[in-house]
Amino acid sequence: xxxxxxxxxxxxxxxxxxxxxxxxxxxxxxxxxxxxxxxxxxxxxxxxxxxxxxxxxxxxxxxxxxxxxxxxxxxxxxxxxxxxxxxxxxxxxxxxxxxxxxxxxxxxxxx
Amino acid sequence: xxxxxxxxxxxxxxxxxxxxxxxxxxxxxxxxxxxxxxxxxxxxxxxxxxxxxxxxxxxxxxxxxxxxxxxxxxxxxxxxxxxxxxxxxxxxxxxxxxxxxxxxxxxxxxxxxxxxx
Numbered sequence: 001x002x003x004x005x006x007x008x009x010x011x012x013x014x015x016x017x018x019x020x021x022x023x024x025x026x027x028x029x030x031x032x033x034x035x036x037x038x039x040x041x042x043x044x045x046x047x048x049x050x051x052x053x054x055x056x057x058x059x060x061x062x063x064x065x066x067x068x069x070x071x072x073x074x075x076x077x078x079x080x081x082x083x084x085x086x087x088x089x090x091x092x093x094x095x096x097x098x099x100x101x102x103x104x105x106x107x108x109x110x111x
Numbered sequence: 112x113x114x115x116x117x118x119x120x121x122x123x124x125x126x127x128x129x130x131x132x133x134x135x136x137x138x139x140x141x142x143x144x145x146x147x148x149x150x151x152x153x154x155x156x157x158x159x160x161x162x163x164x165x166x167x168x169x170x171x172x173x174x175x176x177x178x179x180x181x182x183x184x185x186x187x188x189x190x191x192x193x194x195x196x197x198x199x200x201x202x203x204x205x206x207x208x209x210x211x212x213x214x215x216x217x218x219x220x221x222x223x224x225x226x227x228x
Contacts, residue, residue: 032214043115043202043219044154051214097142097215098156098167 003027003090009106012082018075020105022088025069031091033064034099035073037084044087044101047073078109113137115205115220123226129191132223136185136205143186144206144217145178146170149199157201160186161208193227200224 005023012018024033032051036044048055048062050071055062061074075082087104091097116135124130136143145157157176158168162183171178175194180186190197204217 034214034216036219038154041200041222041224043221044204046216046218049214049216091215097159098144098170099146099217100156101146101154103153 018078039084117220134203140205
């Protein structure tokens with residue numbers, strides 16, 4: 001169901017940048033890329049989204065390749081509180097507005 | 112601004128009983144979604160309301176699940192009768208109306224953990 005592929009797990013040293021990749025090779029022209037994270041058993045938390053251009057907010061940066069077939073979420077200075085499962089989501093626009101979460105990437109920030 | 116709230120946070124019931132979960136979306140959000148994660152599985156979509164209308168209920172597992180959103184504000188999800196496999200975490204999300212080709216940023220509540228014994 002998910003239109004994205006992510007590595008199952010990654011580690012990152014505290015204070016370093018965490019770069020989380022996502023492949024979405026079948027993305028359509030008007031489909032956005034969304035990133036969410038789930039910390040422990042809390043509800044998914046919105047991080048950032050983008051269409052074509054790179055985006056930055058107070059939480060992260062989103063780099064989307066020119067062909068839009070992949071993207072990278074960058075947490076510039078990872079902290080222990082960033083340990084979570086990160087989901088890259090491309091909503092399938094012709095099947096309603098539901099999000100397909102997939103299995104995500106479990107990021108562990110190491111002290 | 113208050114976020115999406117869900118009640119109760121936890122519910123433990125016996126098989127065969129009825130449980131009603133409630134979701135209060137962010138004020139002014141016309142889109143309301145229900146998702147759930149059952150043990151060891153991915154978060155899965157259940158249904159989508161636009162105001163009081165069901166836009167998409169393709170993810171509802173069976174007719175033991177009934178969702179309502181009377182008046183287009185809060186929503187309830189009733190499970191009757193509950194079965195063991197209904198155990199999991201039920202999430203609600205909301206978003207404002209958006210136009211064709213626009214983003215739909217969904218904001219999630221903390222979830223209701225349902226345990227059916």
